[in-house]
Amino acid sequence: MSQSRSEPMLLPAEKAAEACQVLARAFQRDPLMVFVLPEEKRRAAVLPGLFTMTVHYCLRYGQVYTTPGLEGIACWLPPGETTPTLERLLRIGLRFPPLRLGLGSLWRIGQAERYAARQHALHTHGPHWYLWALGVDPPYQGQGIGSALLEVVFQQAEARHLPCYLETQNPRNVGFYERHGFRVVSETPMPHGQGLRLWAMLREAQTTAPSSLSLP
DSSP states (O other): OOOOTTOOEEOOGGGHHHHHHHHHHHTTTOHHHHHHOOSHHHHHHHHHHHHHHHHHHHHHHSEEEEOTTOOEEEEEEOTTOOSOOHHHHHHHOOOSOGGGGOHHHHHHHHHHHHHHHHHHHHHOOSSOEEEEEEEEOGGGTTSSHHHHHHHHHHHHHHHTTOOEEEEESOHHHHHHHHTTTOEEEEEEEOTTOTTOEEEEEEEOOOSSOOTTOOOO
16 A cells, blocks of 8 residues: 555655755745845755754654655654754764854854753753654645644654643744644743744643644
């Protein structure tokens, strides 16, 4: 029996570079990435490399889900592993030289990541799943692919009665995640963020999916 186009599967390691390209296209107009890399052409060129660390880290220490046609990518970190460590980052290798960002962009992303890490620590207590990145290639958005990539980990979380957590700087994402059981636990301006805001969102531990869950 063939696998449907949106049925989630673990990302094969040899598809990591393609996964980074998908995430780069998905995040091209994301407010955080626009803040970090304001120039559009440079952002398109740099984002695939920027996502290599996330993808390779989650391949080794978490779970990366995709669809058979790589229309979407979800990078998750599991309970007990939700804080990336320098030792592990070094272990997977420096796949993206930080200075390639340039000093200004490097400073901006450093500020954003430190603030997000503080919010993460503030709003999570005990084991949980962390959604580090979720992106669907723009031509395939609105077809239920992002929902399917969430659901595969929701089932694992529910089996152990564990919550899921994420941050987003994109107000357009908030309603999508709310429809999948997340709630906003804080909405705050990001320091030095030029109007950028961060929504911290938590999906409480539960044994069954919310009855209102639907695939857009």
